[in-house]
Amino acid sequence: MPELPEVESIRRSLEAHLVGRKVVRVRIERQDIVCAPSGGSHLDLLASSHIKSLRRHGKQMAIIADDRRALVIQLGMTGRMHLMPKGRHLRGSDARHCHVKWLLDDGTRLIYQDSRRFGRLTPCASVDHLEDRWSQLGPDALLARPExxxxxxxxxxxAVKAVLLDQRRIAGVGNIYADEALFGARLNPMRPLDSLSEPDRHRLVHHVRVRLRSALRHGGTTFSDHRTPDGSVGSWGSKRQVHGRRGAPCVNCAHPLSSGTVASRTTVWCDRCQA
Ligand SMILES: [Zn+2]
Structure with missing residues (x-):
């Protein structure tokens, strides 16, 4: 599932190609990917607009048009954005599950592909509706000040991990980075929030930020589905210290890592290092 660093990698990659382009035509193959619009009844997906910028808050991304319309993109579990230069086509399994296609004025096509269809596109009548929507989320984990x-x-x-995953508290921390940050801060994922001291909170926020920034530098974490729109993969996965390493020796003390379920998500931690 794409988390904040993956979404930010995608945003940067798309921004470099899309800003200044005009959307000539939009083809929607599956309507169930498109949510009811925010602020209007018949909103298309930026057809005839010029693209002004791409923004991100937490794990959501939005394309902003110069007529102030916006399109929110949530990639869900398996959503991907492909940029196909004129004359090039997706091949093999990449050519399946392509639900929305935008044709741009330079002949490039932007394609939304999603095999499991948990992702969503939400048109917004104006940037104000986008701001409204994003104000329901907590501050962005990468951009907000530490305090x-x-x-x-x-x-x-x-449990502190459940709070980290709650997007209304902090937007953009997902399962991988929550586990990694809690390990870095030496905090047990099941600790009640009230039991954290001020230094605990300092350490935790520090490790959340460090890991998100480090993952962003490496293009995010690639599991089965994440790719940037030019097809490159993220390389941060090899830096994980706990996530996906149940039973493996702790990198700090060599004790086998424990695993359990916190906030309905698989969670891995070290019983010895994380109090
Ligand atoms: Zn340990």
Missing amino acids: RLRNQLVKGQR
């Missing part, structure tokens, strides 16, 4: 993130991690008996 703002720390302030989101107070009050409550919920």
Whole structure:
């Protein structure tokens, strides 16, 4: 599942190609990918607009047009954006599950592909509707100041990992980076939020930011589906210290890593290092 660093990698890659282009035509193959529009009843997906910018908040991305319309893109589990230069075509399994296609004025096609169809596209009548939508989310884990993130991690008996994953608290921390940050901060994922000291919160926010930035430098983590629109893969996966390493020796103390379910997500931690 694409998390914040993967979505930001995709945003940067798309931005370099899309800004200034005009959308000539949009073809929707599967309507169920498209959500009810925010702020209007008949909104197409940026047809006839010039693309002004691409923005991101947490794991959501939006294409903004110069007429102030916006299109929110949520990649879900397996959503991918392909950029195909004029004359080139997707091949093999990549050619399947292509649900929306945008033709641009230079002949490039932007293609939304999603095999499991958990992703969604939501048209917004204006940037104001986009801002409204994103104001329901917590501050962005990569862009917000550390003290703002720390302030989101107070009050409550919920497990600290569950709070990290709650997008209304902090937007953009997913399962991989939550496990890695908790390991870095030496905090047990099941610790009630109220039991964290101020230094605990400092360490945790520091490790969330460090890991997101490091993953972004490496193009994110590639599992089965994530690719940037030019087809390159992320290389951060090899840097994981706990996620996906259940039973393997802790990199710090060599004790076998434990695994369990926290907030309905598979969670891996070290019983010795994470108190
Ligand atoms: Zn350990």
